[in-house]
Amino acid sequence: MAALQLLIHAPGAPGLRWFGLGPGLRPTRGLWKLQRLFNKHAFWAQGRTKAQLRRLLAGSSVVVSLWQGKRLVGFGRASSDGIYRSVLWDVVVAGDLHGLGLGRRVVEALLAAPALRGVERIYLMTTNSAGFYEQLGFRVAAPQALLVKPGAGEAPGFRETSGLSDAPG
Numbered sequence: 001m002a003a004l005q006l007l008i009h010a011p012g013a014p015g016l017r018w019f020g021l022g023p024g025l026r027p028t029r030g031l032w033k034l035q036r037l038f039n040k041h042a043f044w045a046q047g048r049t050k051a052q053l054r055r056l057l058a059g060s061s062v063v064v065s066l067w068q069g070k071r072l073v074g075f076g077r078a079s080s081d082g083i084y085r086s087v088l089w090d091v092v093v094a095g096d097l098h099g100l101g102l103g104r105r106v107v108e109a110l111l112a113a114p115a116l117r118g119v120e121r122i123y124l125m126t127t128n129s130a131g132f133y134e135q136l137g138f139r140v141a142a143p144q145a146l147l148v149k150p151g152a153g154e155a156p157g158f159r160e161t162s163g164l165s166d167a168p169g
């Protein structure tokens, strides 16, 4: 198996966003690979266009990608105000590599990033991976209610297929 490489991108991931840069800052069609990773392995993030992915990256405080050679095998991102609140989003590992500690590496890299390191509270939403996050120090916030208002950008059919659930997200 080719060596794994974890990339901590600059805020907004400009290299990945504009030039598809991967390991070694080499162009590797990274945006297309991110689109494919989401389409194949992230049920909540399917059908996103490259233009939408560019905006998603531009709006992210922290972006982490995990590569096996030229293959994009993991991804995660976070938004943060740098002091009080952060949220993890879109944490995913390619299905054939589950259970090898890669998801843990992605989340730990997000949590260690300067934009998240000192914040008061870190949130995430998950449909079926609570156990994974509990192993990383997260706790189910039972007394808190999660409220969702569909925005104008919501994809048609999203509520029906997802039960309005979200994931990191």
Ligand SMILES: CC(C)(COP(=O)(O)OP(=O)(O)OC[C@H]1O[C@@H](n2cnc3c(N)ncnc32)[C@H](O)[C@@H]1OP(=O)(O)O)[C@@H](O)C(=O)NCCC(=O)NCCS
Binding pocket: 041, 042, 043, 091, 092, 093, 094, 097, 098, 099, 100, 101, 102, 103, 104, 105, 125, 126, 127, 128, 129, 130, 131, 132, 133, 135, 166, 167, 168
């Ligand atoms: C959730 C996900 C990111 C975990 O990545 P991973 O690389 O398989 O996880 P790791 O190998 O780092 O697992 C770390 C630990 O969490 C456990 N774990 C992993 N997924 C779990 C899950 N869904 N529920 C409970 N525990 C889980 C592992 O068994 C492991 O425990 P161990 O250290 O005792 O062996 C990955 O399964 C994934 O991409 N799933 C599809 C997309 C998804 O659902 N993402 C989460 C958003 S809701």
